[in-house]
Amino acid sequence: MSDLTLNTPAAASPEAVSRSAPLSQVGLLGWARANLFSGWLNTAVTLVLAYLLIRWIVGFAEWGIVNAIWSVPDNQTQACRDLKGTGACWAVIAEKHRFILFGTYPFEEHWRPALCVLLFIGLYVVSAMRRFWRPVLGLIWAVVLTLIGVLMWGGVAGLSYVPQERWGGLVITLILATFGLAFAFPLAILVALGRRSKLPAIKALCVLYVELIRGVPLISLLFMASVMFPLFLPEGMNIDKLLRAQIAIILFAGAYLAEVVRGGLQALPKGQYEAADALGLSYWQKTGFIILPQALRMVIPPLVNTFIGFFKDTSLVLIIGIFDLLTAGKTAIIEPAWQGFGIEVYITVGAIYFVFCFAMSKYSQNLEAELNRHRRR
Amino acid sequence: MSETLEQIASAARTDAPPAILLDKVNKWFGALHVLRDVSLNVALGERLVVCGPSGSGKSTMIRCINRLETHQEGRIVVNGIELSDDVKALDDIRREVGMVFQSFNLFPHLTILENCTLAPIWVRRMPKAQAEELAMEYLTRVRIPEQAKKYPGQLSGGQQQRVAIARALCMKPKIMLFDEPTSALDPEMIKEVLDTMVSLAEDGMTMICVTHEMGFARQVADRVVFMDRGEIVEMGTPAQMFESPQTERLKLFLSQILRGH
Numbered sequence: 001m002s003d004l005t006l007n008t009p010a011a012a013s014p015e016a017v018s019r020s021a022p023l024s025q026v027g028l029l030g031w032a033r034a035n036l037f038s039g040w041l042n043t044a045v046t047l048v049l050a051y052l053l054i055r056w057i058v059g060f061a062e063w064g065i066v067n068a069i070w071s072v073p074d075n076q077t078q079a080c081r082d083l084k085g086t087g088a089c090w091a092v093i094a095e096k097h098r099f100i101l102f103g104t105y106p107f108e109e110h111w112r113p114a115l116c117v118l119l120f121i122g123l124y125v126v127s128a129m130r131r132f133w134r135p136v137l138g139l140i141w142a143v144v145l146t147l148i149g150v151l152m153w154g155g156v157a158g159l160s161y162v163p164q165e166r167w168g169g170l171v172i173t174l175i176l177a178t179f180g181l182a183f184a185f186p187l188a189i190l191v192a193l194g195r196r197s198k199l200p201a202i203k204a205l206c207v208l209y210v211e212l213i214r215g216v217p218l219i220s221l222l223f224m225a226s227v228m229f230p231l232f233l234p235e236g237m238n239i240d241k242l243l244r245a246q247i248a249i250i251l252f253a254g255a256y257l258a259e260v261v262r263g264g265l266q267a268l269p270k271g272q273y274e275a276a277d278a279l280g281l282s283y284w285q286k287t288g289f290i291i292l293p294q295a296l297r298m299v300i301p302p303l304v305n306t307f308i309g310f311f312k313d314t315s316l317v318l319i320i321g322i323f324d325l326l327t328a329g330k331t332a333i334i335e336p337a338w339q340g341f342g343i344e345v346y347i348t349v350g351a352i353y354f355v356f357c358f359a360m361s362k363y364s365q366n367l368e369a370e371l372n373r374h375r376r377r
Numbered sequence: 378m379s380e381t382l383e384q385i386a387s388a389a390r391t392d393a394p395p396a397i398l399l400d401k402v403n404k405w406f407g408a409l410h411v412l413r414d415v416s417l418n419v420a421l422g423e424r425l426v427v428c429g430p431s432g433s434g435k436s437t438m439i440r441c442i443n444r445l446e447t448h449q450e451g452r453i454v455v456n457g458i459e460l461s462d463d464v465k466a467l468d469d470i471r472r473e474v475g476m477v478f479q480s481f482n483l484f485p486h487l488t489i490l491e492n493c494t495l496a497p498i499w500v501r502r503m504p505k506a507q508a509e510e511l512a513m514e515y516l517t518r519v520r521i522p523e524q525a526k527k528y529p530g531q532l533s534g535g536q537q538q539r540v541a542i543a544r545a546l547c548m549k550p551k552i553m554l555f556d557e558p559t560s561a562l563d564p565e566m567i568k569e570v571l572d573t574m575v576s577l578a579e580d581g582m583t584m585i586c587v588t589h590e591m592g593f594a595r596q597v598a599d600r601v602v603f604m605d606r607g608e609i610v611e612m613g614t615p616a617q618m619f620e621s622p623q624t625e626r627l628k629l630f631l632s633q634i635l636r637g638h
Contacts, residue, residue, distance in 0.1 A: 269480075269482075271478060271480050271482035272482060272484065274445050274478065274482060275476075275478065275482035275483075275484070276484075277443075277445060277471065278443055278445065278471060278474075278475070278476040278478075278545075279471070279495070279496035279500065279544070279545075279548060280468055280471035280472045280496060280500045280548065281495075281496060281499060281500060282468070282500075285499050285500075289484075289495060289499070290484055293486050294484075294485070294486050297486070374485060374486055374528040374530060
């Protein structure tokens with residue numbers, strides 16, 4: 001009985017029915033209280049960082065937007081120079097963006113590399129969609145890459161011929177990165193498998209390849225490709241400089257990716273190999289259906305890490321005089337009228353790199369979650 | 378009486394052509410001599426249980442039969458084909474020999490149904506629809522047809538092991554090897570797996586089963602093989618082995634096993 005009387009007031013009180021948690025515990029306020037102001041030290045750090053952050057943002061907005069000059073009449077950059085660093089001169093971008101994007105490609109033909117860039121982006125989007133992960137995707141790649149080659153070189157279908165020396169800018173970066181990774185990845189898988197092969201010759205060859213290529217800097221490989229390699233060719237024979245750089249990048253990326261893939265192969269429990277063997281699957285059936293699907297899923301994070309690294313490493317081709325995005329940006333500000341506006345150009349070039357790399361990173365996170373769904377209960 | 382009948386039955390079976398023949402098989406892991414002159418004859422339709430303390434070489438022996446391990450001396454003949462470095466012969470053997478592992482080894486990225494149909498489709502070249510029908514038949518037999526669309530990670534250990542049995546059966550093997558199939562299972566799941574194995578044995582499947590489940594051995598085994606330190610120490614019907622063990626080593630092993638239960 002006494003229990004009952006004790007319980008009555010609570011039961012009768014209207015607040016006892018489900019009500020929301022106190023305002024100070026939920027939502028933005030609750031989050032801020034728990035994460036930013038949980039103690040005097042945290043509060044102090046929060047305030048100092050907030051002050052610095054606001055100052056920096058305000059400073060950047062003043063420089064980049066409020067005080068900025070967006071265009072100047074025909075190369076009269078005096079107005080920009082008068083700002084003396086208090087404002088950005090985005091006029092350099094307005095003036096030079098075609099050069100940064102397309103390099104020395106003939107001006108009136110710029111629609112061709114522009115279309116190529118769009119084709120590349122379209123190719124990435126299509127490849128990213130899982131419903132296209134069928135043999136037809138290989139065909140799409142072959143067709144699109146051929147189309148890009150035709151557009152860039154020309155010489156057929158009424159397009160004027162443009163020698164490779166005149167290509168440049170963003171399209172070069174995309175060509176080097178896309179062809180590079182598209183060829184390096186399958187190569188890497190074969191090398192990783194070869195390194196675990198029971199056949200001593202294949203294994204030795206793969207180990208030699210990986211260790212040799214990994215042991216030298218990319219720059220020296222590019223140098224060899226551009227300077228030394230032609231010396232070994234017979235008189236009169238010449239392989240396109242871009243192609244040589246491309247092969248150097250493929251070989252280099254292949255060695256790094258092979259080690260990433262090998263990591264995945266090693267992480268797979270031995271029982272998976274044994275179960276596939278016991279069922280009588282052949283080596284390639286086992287590898288294609290059981291081993292690689294699991295091993296590659298496991299290494300998506302380091303794989304994408306390497307992809308992103310190589311996307312940016314393509315900028316090293318500047319050393320052998322190929323005009324990629326970064327080199328084109330650098331060259332754009334050589335002209336005396338535009339000297340000294342490096343920050344604006346580098347911010348823009350950096351932003352372009354960032355868009356591609358961030359997209360890769362975001363996509364890989366989604367892919368990882370999606371492909372590893374079977375692990376969740 | 379029933380014992381003599383059993384002996385007659387097993388004697389009759391040994392007249393049939395041998396499904397598996399091991400002749401003075403030796404194997405070393407580095408310097409460790411893990412199989413010593415192992416000779417064994419398994420008739421078609423015979424149910425053999427292999428027991429022995431851990432490290433006695435019993436798992437190694439059955440893994441040699443489908444060449445997950447290679448032996449260094451002696452002969453192993455399976456289904457009339459001698460094991461060698463010949464890849465073609467090995468494929469022929471593995472096609473006819475199913476194996477169930479202690480740790481299930483299902484393919485985690487494939488559904489239960491895909492686990493069961495993969496090998497029939499690609500190794501047996503069976504049309505997909507037919508392979509799926511067959512898989513559902515065996516999944517029904519191990520009493521989990523309703524799990525076909527799930528992934529292995531969503532099933533309990535006992536269910537996974539029953540899928541592993543169904544997966545092996547989908548290849549319609551002539552011989553089944555079981556490598557401690559219940560050792561990784563929780564006690565309450567052991568029975569469901571053993572029941573499946575018993576029903577398989579009753580259908581006349583040739584089975585070699587490495588297990589510590591002595592109840593299972595009594596119930597279905599035609600012969601029990603006791604191994605210790607890489608050699609076959611004693612061999613006989615379950616009744617002979619459990620009621621009148623001849624060697625000290627088997628007596629010691631049985632007393633330890635029974636104390637454990």
